[in-house]
Amino acid sequence: MLKKITSDQVCLGMYIHGFEGSWIDHPFWKARFLLQNPRDLGKIRDSAVTAVWIDSSKGLDCRAAAPAVASESPASSAATPAMSPAVVAAAPVAAPVAVAPSVKAPAAVRLGSCQQELAQAAEVSTHAKYQVARLFQDARLGKAIDLGEMDAVVEQISASVLRHPSAMISLTRLRTADEYTYIHSVSVCALMTAVARQMELSTAEVQAAGTAGLLHDVGKLLTPPEVLNKPGRLTDEEFSVMKRHPEQGVALLQEWQASAETIDVCRHHHEKFDGSGYPDGLAGTQISLLSRIAAVCDVYDAISSTRPYKTAWSPAESIRRMAEWTGHFDPQVFQAFVKTLGIYPIGSLVRLSTEQLAVVVDQHPDNLLTPKVRVFFSSRSRTPLPQRLLDLSRAPAGERILRRELPEEWGFRNLERLWQQA
Structure with missing residues (x-):
C-alpha cells in the first residue's frame, strides 16, 4: 500500500516508492529503493523534498504516516515553456539571439563542471560501448539475450547525465567510424535520458527512455553491411532495405521480451511529426512521447557525427539545421532538446x-x-x-x-x- 508522508517522518527500513515534486529536488537517481543507509536518510531530510511516497508492503510502515491513498503516484507533466524553433535557426546571425535571458538550462542537474565529469563519463561511455557491442555480437551469433544486463548500463549513463548532462553527450560525439553503431546507441541513450529529465518525466519514464535509446537501432543488426556502411548516397532500392530496420528490430526485441516502450521506440523513431516518416506514417500525438524524443535525439547524433558518407556538422550547426526542418519534430520536444544542450552546445x-x-x-x-x-x-x-x-x-x-x-x-x-x- 502506498502512503504519502512528510520527509521528517521517514525512517530506516522504509521502502521509498517516490518523491513528491520534481526529480531535481531529491538527491537520488533511483526513486524506488529500500532505505537502509543512515546517510541516505540524512540526504532526504536535508533535501528540498517535503513529502515522500512509501510502499508499506515492501518495507516498514510508520504510525505517523498520512492515511493511505490510491496506489498511484501523481502524474508528471511533460510540458515545456514555448520557444520557437525559428529562434534557434536565427541564432547564427542574430546578435543577440532572440531568446529571453531568463530561459533556463536544467541547472539542478549539474553537480559539478563539465570538465569534472568528463573523466567519469569517459569510463561510463567505454563500458557502455563494450556492453552494447557484446549484445550485438551475441545477437549475431544467435545466443540467448538477457536485456536485464542493459539496466545497469542505462543507470550508469543516467547517473552521469544527472551529474552533468553535457559531458557524456559531448564525449560520445568523438568516435571512430567503425564504432559508430555502438556509440550511437550510447549517445541516443544519454540524449533521451537528458531530454526526459528536462521534460520532468517520472523516474520510471526516464529509465524507459534510456533503455529505448540504447536499443532503438538493434534492427540494423539485420541490415546488410554493404548498405549500412556504404560510403555514398543510397539508391532507392538500398534505402528501402535500410528502412526495414525498425520492423526488424521489433522482431528481435519481441523475441528478447523487451518492454512495450522499447519496442515502440524501435519501431517509430523514424516517424515525423507531420506524418511523412516511416514505417507507419504516424503524425502528431499518434507517435508516443518517447518516440518523439527519440526522433530528435537520433537525428542530432547522426548529423553531428562523421559517417563514411558525410562529415559531421558541429553541434551548433546541427541544431540550427534541425530547427529549419518544418514538420520533422514535435516542437515541444525540440524546445526541451535545445534547452538541454543549450543554444550554443559544448564544443561550439x-x-x-x-x-x-x-x-x-x-x-x-x-x-x-x-x-x-x-x-x-x-x-x-x-x-x-x-x-x-x-x-x-x-x-x-x-x-x-x-x-x-x-x-x-x-x-x-x-x-x-x-x-x-x-
Whole structure:
C-alpha cells in the first residue's frame, strides 16, 4: 500500500516508492529503493523534498504516516515553456539571439563542471560501448539475450547525465567510424535520458527512455553491411532495405521480451511529426512521447557525427539545421532538446563581440545565452591568442556572443582539445 508522508517522518527500513515534486529536488537517481543507509536518510531530510511516497508492503510502515491513498503516484507533466524553433535557426546571425535571458538550462542537474565529469563519463561511455557491442555480437551469433544486463548500463549513463548532462553527450560525439553503431546507441541513450529529465518525466519514464535509446537501432543488426556502411548516397532500392530496420528490430526485441516502450521506440523513431516518416506514417500525438524524443535525439547524433558518407556538422550547426526542418519534430520536444544542450552546445565555435573566437566549454545553469567559453583566437589578426576561460555571465558589459562560426571555414581541427581541458 502506498502512503504519502512528510520527509521528517521517514525512517530506516522504509521502502521509498517516490518523491513528491520534481526529480531535481531529491538527491537520488533511483526513486524506488529500500532505505537502509543512515546517510541516505540524512540526504532526504536535508533535501528540498517535503513529502515522500512509501510502499508499506515492501518495507516498514510508520504510525505517523498520512492515511493511505490510491496506489498511484501523481502524474508528471511533460510540458515545456514555448520557444520557437525559428529562434534557434536565427541564432547564427542574430546578435543577440532572440531568446529571453531568463530561459533556463536544467541547472539542478549539474553537480559539478563539465570538465569534472568528463573523466567519469569517459569510463561510463567505454563500458557502455563494450556492453552494447557484446549484445550485438551475441545477437549475431544467435545466443540467448538477457536485456536485464542493459539496466545497469542505462543507470550508469543516467547517473552521469544527472551529474552533468553535457559531458557524456559531448564525449560520445568523438568516435571512430567503425564504432559508430555502438556509440550511437550510447549517445541516443544519454540524449533521451537528458531530454526526459528536462521534460520532468517520472523516474520510471526516464529509465524507459534510456533503455529505448540504447536499443532503438538493434534492427540494423539485420541490415546488410554493404548498405549500412556504404560510403555514398543510397539508391532507392538500398534505402528501402535500410528502412526495414525498425520492423526488424521489433522482431528481435519481441523475441528478447523487451518492454512495450522499447519496442515502440524501435519501431517509430523514424516517424515525423507531420506524418511523412516511416514505417507507419504516424503524425502528431499518434507517435508516443518517447518516440518523439527519440526522433530528435537520433537525428542530432547522426548529423553531428562523421559517417563514411558525410562529415559531421558541429553541434551548433546541427541544431540550427534541425530547427529549419518544418514538420520533422514535435516542437515541444525540440524546445526541451535545445534547452538541454543549450543554444550554443559544448564544443561550439563562437565569435565574441570583441572579435575573438572561443569554444563553448560549459553551459550557464540559468541562462542559455551566457555559457563559459575558452577564448583562443583573434578573428581580426587571424592569430592565436593566449587561452583564457571566460564566464560570459560575469563578463564586462558588452562582451557577448555575436554568432556561431563554422570550424571548417577557419581550418580548425581537434577543437575538442579545447573544451576537454580542465
